[in-house]
Amino acid sequence: MDKNEKITQFLDYGGNELFSSLMCEGVKHSEGIDRLVQLLCAYSDRCRFIHGRSAAYRFMIARAKLNHWLGPGSNDLKSHRLTADDRERIEGQVGDYIKSGGAKKRYAKRLAECAAVVAVLITAYYLVYMNIKDRIENNRQLEYYNEQIIVELKDATKNELSLTIHTTENAPKFVFLDKMPKINCNTVNGDKLELEIDISEEIQTSQDDRADYTHKPETLHLFGRDYYCDFEQGDYRAELNFYYFDDDGSRVDLPTKTFEFSL
Structure with a gap:
């Protein structure tokens, strides 16, 4: 016997009684039908394990009680009867539920x-x-x-700083200096200087030796006249920005390199 047949058989056996139990005080007819449909759907999910119509009735009464659907008047099992239209609606909705796969399909x-x-x-x-x-x-x-970029102080006067720059063999073949270093200085007489010049267009020309570096040491000359100052005694920090080109030809900027020295 398939599930639809069991639903029909139960309605013939105890449909009116179960519906009467659900139609307690304050419950509308349509609401009672909807509750009955829900109980029959729940029964259809477990009917293979519930043997006998009496057991099915007890299962659905227990479910109704759990849902707080039983109230005053629930004990009058003959207070209401299902009409032919009610039966058609109930069997159609429960049949659609069974056809959709039921709770197992929902889960x-x-x-x-x-x-x-x-x-x-x-x-x-x-x-x-x-x-x-x-x-x-x-x-x-x-x-x-x-x-892998090595920066060293080669020589220093009040008019010029000479930095030696080269790379190790583990660095890209060519690295390029983006612009002249930014220099911060605390002089011995207490002055704090922030020296910066922007000649980025000049330094990136192919004729300018300051533009690119390899493992061969080259000297970068920093002139006081460019920074509008004399390089006095004190502690210096130079910030240099390098970049290289990857295999796709895209520019890759390296983190700012800091070089500290004292005069």
């Missing part, structure tokens, strides 16, 4: 939806993780390349 759908949400979250987490990981690895590589 499977919810499980699939949850699995889809979890999959999306895992994918999003993985993409974020990989993005962060790539950024960390990229930053580490840039920091490493930055450490």
Whole structure:
């Protein structure tokens, strides 16, 4: 016997009694029908394990009690009768529920939806993780390349600072200086200077030797006249910005390199 037949059989056996139990004081006819449909749907999900019409009736009464659907007048089992239209509506709605797969199908759908949400979250987490990981690895590589650029003070006068710059063999073949260094200074007489000039267009021309560096040491001359000052005794910090071109020809900026020295 299939589920639809069991529903029909139960309605013949105890449909009126169960409906009367649901039609307690204050419950409208349509509301009682809807509650009866819900109980029969729940019964259809478990009817294979509920043997006998009496057991089915007890199961649905227990479910109605759990839902707080039993109240004053529920004990009058002959107070209401289902009409032919009621039976047709009930059997049609429960039949549609059974045809859709019932609770098992709903649970499977919810499980699939949850699995889809979890999959999306895992994918999003993985993409974020990989993005962060790539950024960390990229930053580490840039920091490493930055450490492969060696800057040393070669000579110093009040009019000129000479810096020697070269790269190790682990650095990109060519690194380029973006612009002249920014210099901060605390002089011995207490002056604090921030020296900066912008000749970036000049320094990036191919004729300017200050533009690119390799593992061969080259000297970068910083003239006091360009910074509008004399290089007095004190503690200095020079900030140099280098970059290189990757295999795709894209410019890659390295972190600002700081070089500290005293005069």
